[in-house]
Amino acid sequence: xxxxGIIVEYNPFHNGHLLxxxxxxxxxxxxxIIAVMSGSFLQRGEPALLPKWERAQMxxxxxxxxxxxxxxxFATQQAAIFANGAIEILGALNVQSIFFGSxxxxxxxxxxxxxxxxxxxxxxxxxxxxxxxDKTHSYATAWNAAIHELAPDLTLDLAQPNNILGFHYALxxxxxxxxxxxxTMARQNAAYHDANPTHHSIASATAIRTxxxxxxWKKAHQYVPHTTFSILQKFRETHSFVSWNDFWPLLKYxxxxxxxxxxxSIRGVSEGIENRLQQAALHAINFDEFLAATxxxxxxxxxxxxxxxxxxxxxxxxTAPTQNYIRLLGMSVTGQQYLRQIKKxxxxxxxxxxxxxxxxxxxxxxxxxxxxxxxxTLENQILRDFHSFPYRKNP
Amino acid sequence: xxxxGIIVEYNPFHNGHLLxxxxxxxxxxxxxIIAVMSGSFLQRGEPALLPKWERAQMxxxxxxxxxxxxxxxFATQQAAIFANGAIEILGALNVQSIFFGSxxxxxxxxxxxxxxxxxxxxxxxxxxxxxxxDKTHSYATAWNAAIHELAPDLTLDLAQPNNILGFHYALxxxxxxxxxxxxTMARQNAAYHDANPTHHSIASATAIRTxxxxxxWKKAHQYVPHTTFSILQKFRETHSFVSWNDFWPLLKYxxxxxxxxxxxSIRGVSEGIENRLQQAALHAINFDEFLAATxxxxxxxxxxxxxxxxxxxxxxxxTAPTQNYIRLLGMSVTGQQYLRQIKKxxxxxxxxxxxxxxxxxxxxxxxxxxxxxxxxTLENQILRDFHSFPYRKNP
Numbered sequence: 175x176x177x178x179g180i181i182v183e184y185n186p187f188h189n190g191h192l193l194x195x196x197x198x199x200x201x202x203x204x205x206x207i208i209a210v211m212s213g214s215f216l217q218r219g220e221p222a223l224l225p226k227w228e229r230a231q232m233x234x235x236x237x238x239x240x241x242x243x244x245x246x247x248f249a250t251q252q253a254a255i256f257a258n259g260a261i262e263i264l265g266a267l268n269v270q271s272i273f274f275g276s277x278x279x280x281x282x283x284x285x286x287x288x289x290x291x292x293x294x295x296x297x298x299x300x301x302x303x304x305x306x307x308d309k310t311h312s313y314a315t316a317w318n319a320a321i322h323e324l325a326p327d328l329t330l331d332l333a334q335p336n337n338i339l340g341f342h343y344a345l346x347x348x349x350x351x352x353x354x355x356x357x358t359m360a361r362q363n364a365a366y367h368d369a370n371p372t373h374h375s376i377a378s379a380t381a382i383r384t385x386x387x388x389x390x391w392k393k394a395h396q397y398v399p400h401t402t403f404s405i406l407q408k409f410r411e412t413h414s415f416v417s418w419n420d421f422w423p424l425l426k427y428x429x430x431x432x433x434x435x436x437x438x439s440i441r442g443v444s445e446g447i448e449n450r451l452q453q454a455a456l457h458a459i460n461f462d463e464f465l466a467a468t469x470x471x472x473x474x475x476x477x478x479x480x481x482x483x484x485x486x487x488x489x490x491x492x493t494a495p496t497q498n499y500i501r502l503l504g505m506s507v508t509g510q511q512y513l514r515q516i517k518k519x520x521x522x523x524x525x526x527x528x529x530x531x532x533x534x535x536x537x538x539x540x541x542x543x544x545x546x547x548x549x550x551t552l553e554n555q556i557l558r559d560f561h562s563f564p565y566r567k568n569p
Numbered sequence: 570x571x572x573x574g575i576i577v578e579y580n581p582f583h584n585g586h587l588l589x590x591x592x593x594x595x596x597x598x599x600x601x602i603i604a605v606m607s608g609s610f611l612q613r614g615e616p617a618l619l620p621k622w623e624r625a626q627m628x629x630x631x632x633x634x635x636x637x638x639x640x641x642x643f644a645t646q647q648a649a650i651f652a653n654g655a656i657e658i659l660g661a662l663n664v665q666s667i668f669f670g671s672x673x674x675x676x677x678x679x680x681x682x683x684x685x686x687x688x689x690x691x692x693x694x695x696x697x698x699x700x701x702x703d704k705t706h707s708y709a710t711a712w713n714a715a716i717h718e719l720a721p722d723l724t725l726d727l728a729q730p731n732n733i734l735g736f737h738y739a740l741x742x743x744x745x746x747x748x749x750x751x752x753t754m755a756r757q758n759a760a761y762h763d764a765n766p767t768h769h770s771i772a773s774a775t776a777i778r779t780x781x782x783x784x785x786w787k788k789a790h791q792y793v794p795h796t797t798f799s800i801l802q803k804f805r806e807t808h809s810f811v812s813w814n815d816f817w818p819l820l821k822y823x824x825x826x827x828x829x830x831x832x833x834s835i836r837g838v839s840e841g842i843e844n845r846l847q848q849a850a851l852h853a854i855n856f857d858e859f860l861a862a863t864x865x866x867x868x869x870x871x872x873x874x875x876x877x878x879x880x881x882x883x884x885x886x887x888t889a890p891t892q893n894y895i896r897l898l899g900m901s902v903t904g905q906q907y908l909r910q911i912k913k914x915x916x917x918x919x920x921x922x923x924x925x926x927x928x929x930x931x932x933x934x935x936x937x938x939x940x941x942x943x944x945x946t947l948e949n950q951i952l953r954d955f956h957s958f959p960y961r962k963n964p
Contacts, residue, residue, distance in 0.1 A: 431882060
């Protein structure tokens with residue numbers, strides 16, 4: 175069976191994702207679609223709207239064959255680390271290609287940019303340092319400026335969020351020496367941050383979350399599959415959707431009570447950012463105020479949120495899992511067949527239930543999802559992640 | 570001027586304290602009474618009912634001349650550390666005697682027990698180890714058994730809470746080589762933990778807190794001076810009294826999210842107690858349930874609460890202040906005169922306002938009181954401790 179990998183957050187799964195899923199199957203002639211999905215917390219440093227278990231079910235119900243979790247360690251980090259973790263998992267699951275949406279839409283552009291980066295890594299790093307040292311660049315803009323200095327005729331705009339991710343997928347494939355083909359489609363209709371959808375059935379996840387948080391179910395319904403809609407409704411009957419606001423008192427406590435000298439041991443805390451965050455926490459009365467007080471040209475909203483999340487989840491170098499692993503969250507019948515077929519060749523440990531896994535592998539993710547259960551209505555789910563089995567869809 | 574030291578928590582200041590204060594003056598012929606008072610958190614591992622500033626004012630209004638804060642580092646620890654910190658401060662403030670309430674009531678018994686302990690420290694430690702190793706003793710009962718093995722005719726019952734403290738005051742005086750006389754009075758009427766007062770004007774602080782938390786102001790009034798009563802009433806108009814319940818969600822978060830391997834760096838966390846606490850936090854829905862689930866013969870309630878507090882406040886060896894210091898919380902006119910008179914001979918740094926103090930000294934206490942301001946109605950006091958001046962009572 176021929177497998178294609180996709181890298182997703184499904185926060186929540188919507189019609190744009192369905193289109194992407196169908197296009198992935200079509201363009202790559204896949205028998206099996208494998209989604210590596212972030213768990214409780216996401217790449218932009220935010221908690222997911224609802225638990226990974228509901229989101230995995232949405233994916234399987236909509237046609238994904240296998241959903242595996244991208245560990246917190248990778249899922250909540252900048253593109254390079256995020257991509258490295260996801261590609262390692264997809265490589266171990268023996269996908270022949272990966273498929274992703276991008277602003278660019280030309281697979282070749284990504285491969286050549288990755289090749290260039292590997293061949294020119296020393297001048298790239300020097301240029302990067304130079305742009306960062308002039309203090310007017312964020313990490314992302316310095317990065318884009320540096321690569322375009324090396325390759326003035328590169329057609330890939332690396333200031334675009336999906337192009338950045340796609341580039342890092344290509345780079346991770348090259349660096350890990352994996353034989354994985356790249357396929358991409360140009361994103362249409364719903365720009366990543368677009369809060370006002372204009373297309374009749376496709377809206378960005380951001381826009382859909384806004385509708386759901388405003389309880390505008392009628393509007394949200396036209397942008398998500400029925401399967402997603404019923405999972406959302408069922409969840410919402412007994413729970414609230416999750417947001418940073420749920421964790422603000424805990425973040426504030428942690429920023430104020432953690433000894434200042436201890437904060438630099440947290441991932442992403444450097445250059446004195448801990449002082450800025452601690453000062454802002456003293457005065458802010460909610461997470462939005464905190465963000466407004468900490469954001470600068472140098473520290474983007476995403477960087478601040480990611481750093482705040484690492485502090486909240488107490489992530490140090492010592493908390494990293496001892497190696498990457500494959501945690502199953504959901505499987506179709508085809509997915510189960512595929513897994514049986516390749517099982518003995520998989521180079522990474524496979525985890526079906528956390529309670530039976532090697533704690534050194536899984537502990538950090540279990541801890542992160544226990545933290546997630548501090549959200550308003552999830553307190554009875556504190557052990558759910560430890561005991562759950564993957565969602566299985568049988569015919 | 571002749572000064573006498575007392576070591577207090579005043580949680581809150583009541584008629585028993587007033588009696589003690591008058592007796593201290595009388596028995597020691599003191600011109601000045603100096604109280605070393607715990608700040609936001611207390612020796613039994615609990616938050617104070619109301620802030621140190623209100624409690625310092627109660628003391629000064631009732632006749633204490635100088636209130637200085639016992640730093641968190643000492644105030645929230647077992648008797649030996651607690652006493653060492655307090656005696657160091659009183660010694661630096663040049664008191665001629667200390668005065669304390671005890672179950673025993675005979676000053677000589679304390680001095681001789683301290684002398685014995687210094688002379689017999691090696692056999693004492695061996696006996697102590699033996700009693701602890703048999704696993705049926707708590708630290709406190711092992712301690713009492715060991716000392717009575719060495720001195721079978723000792724009249725001092727070291728299982729009584731105030732005798733234990735008094736003994737440690739005497740021991741600290743001897744160990745620090747201070748020339749401080751000991752005076753004590755037998756405690757009457759209100760046993761330390763007695764929740765049902767029988768005397769017409771004296772009740773234990775525990776009993777009074779119970780009345781106040783139940784809003785039984787009429788009953789509480791007969792057990793506290795008018796000055797205390799009006800400070801309590803004024804505080805209660807805009808705030809709630811503080812209890813462990815205010816900090817339970819934060820403790821639960823900290824126990825669940827802190828990496829297990831990191832917890833043993835916290836003061837008092839040893840012998841695998843961290844696993845017991847983390848397990849209990851997963852299931853408990855409030856602090857009382859947590860206590861009930863963690864208490865054993867070996868781990869008393871006080872030990873658990875103290876350990877929980879050190880975890881909540883993230884106290885490691887590295888957070889200890891670089892040295893002890895004298896932080897002024899309140900002064901009468903006499904207190905101010907006394908301070909001017911001895912000022913140039915005081916061996917410890919004096920801190921009048923935290924914002925002007927050496928941060929390495931004061932940071933840990935400021936941090937602890939910021940944490941205290943996470944209680945229900947104190948969020949606007951997060952910077953109070955940093956900017957406040959000592960309460961001064963002028964004629």
